[in-house]
Amino acid sequence: MTSNKTSETMLYNAAMGLAIAEEMRINPEIFVLGQGVASGGWFGSEKGLADEFGKQRVVDCGISEAFEVGMAAGASIAGMTPVINVGFADFSLIAGDEIYHKLGKWRYMHGINVPMSAVIILPLGVMGGAGPEHSNSIEVLGMHFPGLKVVVPSNPADAKGLMKAALREPNPVLYHSIQALSFTNGEVPLATDFVVEIGKGVVRREGRDVTLLTYGSMVNRSLEAAAALQSEDISVEVIDLRSLNPIDWPLILDSVASTHRAMVVHEANRTAGPGAEIAAQIQERAFYELETPVLRVAGKDVPLPQSVELEQACIPSVAEIAEAARHIMNL
Numbered sequence: 001m002t003s004n005k006t007s008e009t010m011l012y013n014a015a016m017g018l019a020i021a022e023e024m025r026i027n028p029e030i031f032v033l034g035q036g037v038a039s040g041g042w043f044g045s046e047k048g049l050a051d052e053f054g055k056q057r058v059v060d061c062g063i064s065e066a067f068e069v070g071m072a073a074g075a076s077i078a079g080m081t082p083v084i085n086v087g088f089a090d091f092s093l094i095a096g097d098e099i100y101h102k103l104g105k106w107r108y109m110h111g112i113n114v115p116m117s118a119v120i121i122l123p124l125g126v127m128g129g130a131g132p133e134h135s136n137s138i139e140v141l142g143m144h145f146p147g148l149k150v151v152v153p154s155n156p157a158d159a160k161g162l163m164k165a166a167l168r169e170p171n172p173v174l175y176h177s178i179q180a181l182s183f184t185n186g187e188v189p190l191a192t193d194f195v196v197e198i199g200k201g202v203v204r205r206e207g208r209d210v211t212l213l214t215y216g217s218m219v220n221r222s223l224e225a226a227a228a229l230q231s232e233d234i235s236v237e238v239i240d241l242r243s244l245n246p247i248d249w250p251l252i253l254d255s256v257a258s259t260h261r262a263m264v265v266h267e268a269n270r271t272a273g274p275g276a277e278i279a280a281q282i283q284e285r286a287f288y289e290l291e292t293p294v295l296r297v298a299g300k301d302v303p304l305p306q307s308v309e310l311e312q313a314c315i316p317s318v319a320e321i322a323e324a325a326r327h328i329m330n331l
Contacts, residue, residue: 005190006189006190006191007187007188007189007190008187008188008190009185009186009187009188010156010185010186010188011044011156011182011183011184011185012153012155012156012159012177012178012181012182012183012184012185012186013043013044013045013159013177013182013183014044014045014047014156015156015157015159015160015163015186015188016045016121016159016160016163016177017044017045017046017047017048017049018160018188019159019160019161019163019164019167020032020045020046020049020083020163020167021048021049021052021053022164022192023163023164023167023168024049024052024053024057026192027081027167029079029080029081030057030080030081030082030083030167031056031057031058031059031075031080031081031082031083032046032049032057032058032059032082032083032084032085033058033059033060033061033068033071033072033082033083033084033085034046034060034061034068034084034085034086034087034121035060035061035062035063035068035085035086035087036060037049037050037058037059037060037061037085038050038055038058038059038060039060041085042085042087042088042123043123043177043179043182043183044182045085045121045177046058046085064094065086065091065092065094065095066094066095066097066098068084068086068095069084069086069092069095069098069099069102069103069120070095070098070102072084072098072103072118072120073098073102073103073106073118075118076103076115076116076117076118076172077106077114077115077116079115080117081117081118081119081167082118082119083118083119083121083167084118084119084120084121085121085123086120086121086122087123088122088123088124088130088134088179089122089123089124089136089137089138089139089176090124090133090134090135090136090138092120092122092138093138099120099148099172099174100141100145100148103116103118103120103147103148103172104145104146104147104148104172105145105146105147106147107147107171108146108147115170116147116170116171116172117167117169117170117171117172118172118173119163119166119167119169119172119173119175120172120173120174120175121175121177122138122139122174122175122176122177123176123177123178123179123182124136124137124138124139124176124177124178124179124216125137125178125179125180125216125217125267126179126180126217126267126304126311126312126314126315127179127180127182128180128308128311129306129307129308129311130179131304131305131306132303132304132305132306135179135304135311136304137216137266137267137268137269137273137299138268139152139174139176139216139244139268139274140244140268140272140273140274140277142174142176142244142245143244143245143274143277147171147172148171148172148173148174148245149166149169149171149172149173149174149198149199149243149245149246150173150174150176150243150244150245151165151166151173151174151175151176151198151242151243151244152176152178152215152216152241152242152243152244153177153178153196153216153242154178154181154215154216154217154219154220154240154242155181155184155186155219156184156185156186156187156188157186157187157188157189157196158196158240158242159177159188160188160189160194161189161194161195161196162175162196162198162242162243163175164194164195164196165195165196165197165198166198168195169198173198176216178216178217180217181216181217196242198243198246199243199246199247199248200242200243200248200251201239201240201241201242201243201247201248201251201252202239202240202242202251203237203238203239203240203251203255204219204222204223204238204239204240205223205226205227205236205237205238206237207226207235207236207237207238207259208235208237208258208259209234209235209236209259209261209329210234210235210236210237210259210261210262210263210325210328210329211237211239211252211255211256211258211259211261211262211263212225212226212236212237212238212239212262212263212264212265212321212325213239213241213252213262213263213264213265213278214238214239214240214241214264214265214266215240215241215242215244215266216266216267217267217315218265218266218267218316218321219238219240221265221316221317221318221321222236222238222265222321223238224318225318225319225321225322225325226238226325228318228322229322229325229326232326234325234326234329236325237255237258237259239251239252239255244274247278249281249285252278252282253282253285253286253289256282256286256289256290257286257289260289260290260291260292261290261291261292261328261329262279262282262286262290262294262295263294263295263296263297263324263325263328264278264279264294264295264296264297264298265296265297265298265316265321265324266297266298266299266316267298267299267315267316268298268299269298269299269300269301270296270298270299270300270301271301273296273298273299275296275297275298276296278294279294279295279296282294291331292328292331293331295324295327295328297316297320297321297324298316299314299315299316300313300314300315302314
């Protein structure tokens with residue numbers, strides 16, 4: 001009996017895996033590699049792939065991130081599309097040369113027609129006491145180095161749609177999954193042609209007073225804060241950026257032109273974080289639209305602690321986001 005379902009409730013990481021499987025069925029040049037991927041991967045996003053596609057296309061690697069990404073870069077140059085899961089975004093620093101120089105700059109150095117399709121899965125953010133070397137948000141690096149695209153899905157549907165877009169992209173994509181969302185549920189479209197375009201944000205909540213720009217783990221907290229502020233007659237427009245490189249500037253500037261106030265919320269450190277660049281560009285591009293300075297609500301500039309309680313104190317809370325919105329209304 002054929003099911004007529006158009007969507008299904010599934011876990012965030014399962015939605016990632018569904019997208020990879022769908023694209024592997026279409027494109028025989030896609031393969032997966034990383035530590036433990038043949039048995040499902042760190043957070044289950046590769047579960048079942050080895051059973052369907054075999055271990056020639058789902059390749060377990062030793063503990064060497066530089067080797068994994070270097071091998072992927074070579075495969076990409078040869079016309080394949082590797083998917084590399086480095087386990088934790090923190091560990092990608094070991095493969096910094098391979099990511100930011102080899103993958104990011106190869107097309108610029110050797111001709112734009114040289115293929116360089118690759119997806120690097122970089123799980124980031126706090127997830128319940130993982131400590132200072134497994135919980136960092138380093139997505140700003142992909143914004144700084146040219147040649148890379150950066151996506152950060154905030155829900156299972158986008159986890160699928162952005163993965164499919166990344167696998168069809170001719171440029172390398174840093175796919176930042178959110179560790180804290182790994183085992184959260186959501187409705188996911190089952191259509192194999194469901195794709196979320198890289199570089200397109202979305203308005204999650206309309207508002208008239210403040211434009212709140214966010215992504216990843218802070219989307220739900222920002223929506224909670226916006227809902228709470230409604231009773232105080234403060235109307236907050238919440239935009240989920242979804243992509244950090246490229247950024248959807250038309251969406252942002254249209255919203256700022258309407259609200260005349262902007263704030264950026266993210267889990268990453270405040271100093272030199274994504275919010276600093278976004279705020280600076282809003283000031284440059286929309287200065288005469290603004291009634292107040294652009295505010296940032298961000299993670300503390302400290303190493304993330306092991307304690308769950310202290311860990312949460314280091315990243316923006318719903319209350320802190322709401323208070324920042326109140327503050328900007330009173331400037």
